[in-house]
Amino acid sequence: MAMSNSVPEISDAEFSVLDVLWQQNPASANDIIAKLNETKPWHEKTVKTLLNRLVKKQAINYQKQQRSYLYSPLIERESYLVKQSKTLVDKLFRGHLSPLVTGFAQQSRLKKDDIDALKSIIADWEKEKKDD
Secondary structure (H helix, E strand, O other): OOOEOOOOOOOHHHHHHHHHHHHOOOEEHHHHHHHHOOOOOOOHHHHHHHHHHHHHOOOEEEEEEOOEEEEEEOEOHHHHHHHHHHHHHHHHHOOOOHHHHHHHHHOOOOOHHHHHHHHHHHHHHHHHHHHO
């Protein structure tokens, strides 16, 4: 099944359901409820409402299997994360990424692996721009 490139607006509760599906799919509503209940109690009706919303938003799809439905994501986790990251930077930092990174660096929240990854990304970007 092809994943969609367009990423709809997803609420925090809907994200919790979608996150379960990114981890294991296809999954039945009962599988999703069981996984969500590992961290906090979720009512069956609430989860089924969220599943219906995600289907309407074309974020997930389902297949009927006997008397139940099996759900699968239609959007990729990476696509969602990219969109949410851009939204966060645009909203809180007026489109500038450096204040976000600076804030993490000043609070010693950047790990060596994070710094190495950022350096690699910048080096790749600089090399790509030089070749243009």
